[in-house]
Amino acid sequence: MKTIHLFFLSLFAIGLNQQVQANDFEAALSSKTAQFTFRSDSSLIGWGGADLGLGLFYNEASDFAVQIELLQSRPPSSTSPLTLGVGVKAYAGRIDVSGEEIFALGIGGEIKYTIAGTMPMAIYLRGYLAPEITSFAETEEITDYVLGFQIEVLPQTTAFVGFRHLEIDTDTFDDYEMDDDKLHMGVRLTF
Numbered sequence: 001m002k003t004i005h006l007f008f009l010s011l012f013a014i015g016l017n018q019q020v021q022a023n024d025f026e027a028a029l030s031s032k033t034a035q036f037t038f039r040s041d042s043s044l045i046g047w048g049g050a051d052l053g054l055g056l057f058y059n060e061a062s063d064f065a066v067q068i069e070l071l072q073s074r075p076p077s078s079t080s081p082l083t084l085g086v087g088v089k090a091y092a093g094r095i096d097v098s099g100e101e102i103f104a105l106g107i108g109g110e111i112k113y114t115i116a117g118t119m120p121m122a123i124y125l126r127g128y129l130a131p132e133i134t135s136f137a138e139t140e141e142i143t144d145y146v147l148g149f150q151i152e153v154l155p156q157t158t159a160f161v162g163f164r165h166l167e168i169d170t171d172t173f174d175d176y177e178m179d180d181d182k183l184h185m186g187v188r189l190t191f
Contacts, residue, residue, distance in 0.1 A: 028164070028186030032060045033179050035164070035186075042070060050087070057093075057166065063178050065093030065102055065166070069128075076114035076122075085110040089128045091142055098172045100138035106130030108144075121151045140169040156190040 024039040037055035053069035073085025086109040093102040108128030115121040127145030135141055148162025166179040 022190055024188050024190050026055075026186060026188040028160070028162075028184045030164075030180055030182045030184040032182070033164075033184065034058055035184070037067075057178070059178055059180070062096035063094065065091050065178065067091055071110060071126075073110060073112070076112070076116075078116060081114045081116065083110075083112045083114070085112070087128075089130075089144070091130065091139075091144075095168070095170065095173070095176060095178075098138075098170065100170045100172060102139050102142075102168060102170075103136040104130035104139050104142045105134040106142055106144065119152055121149070123149050138171040140171065142169075143167045150188075158188040158190075159186070160188065161185050 022041070024037075026035075026037040026039065028035040028037075035055060035057045037053050039051055039053045042050040042052040050070050050072040053067070053071070055067040055069070056064065057067060058064040067089060069087060069089040071085050071087035073083055076083050087107070089106045089108065091102055091104045091106070094100070095102065106128035107130075108126070110124060110126040112122050112124040115123075125145065125147050128142070129144075130139070130142040132140050144166050146162050146164045148160050150158050150160035152158050162184055163181070164179050164184055165181060166177070168176045168178060170176060
């Protein structure tokens with residue numbers, strides 16, 4: 001519970017930042033899971049040029065994971081609609097049924113193909129792997145990926161649909177799926 005309070009306190013502190021930059025708030029929901037993410041430029045931590053994300057994932061089994069992501073990629077252009085990105089992602093949380101703590105640091109990236117137009121669209125695959133060497137407490141490995149499609153329905157408003165897979169190996173469980181492996185829908189608001 002302390003982790004959730006720290007998460008919301010951090011979101012509030014980031015929201016107080018008065019710098020002129022684009023920030024995103026994203027909500028992704030499926031029938032049994034929810035993911036809320038605040039994204040901004042990494043200049044919030046003194047290093048600009050990357051996307052900084054702070055998120056909270058939870059499911060109906062009362063499992064949760066706070067996620068901090070730093071992803072470096074270049075914007076798409078008309079001559080180069082395919083973009084690649086690389087990054088790191090930290091996880092901290094808890095599996096409720098076993099009481100096991102989740103702590104891990106993963107590396108990964110993103111492949112994105114943007115279709116330009118009046119309503120820009122994109123197909124993307126973003127994934128992270130936290131192997132045993134960078135997994136702590138009872139966590140042995142985390143596999144996390146999202147395959148999705150997004151469309152800009154209004155200026156500064158993007159809708160998306162995708163498939164998310166979040167699997168954790170712990171001391172007790174092999175291949176514990178925190179996600180329900182179903183389609184999720186969401187919206188990203190830029191302000």
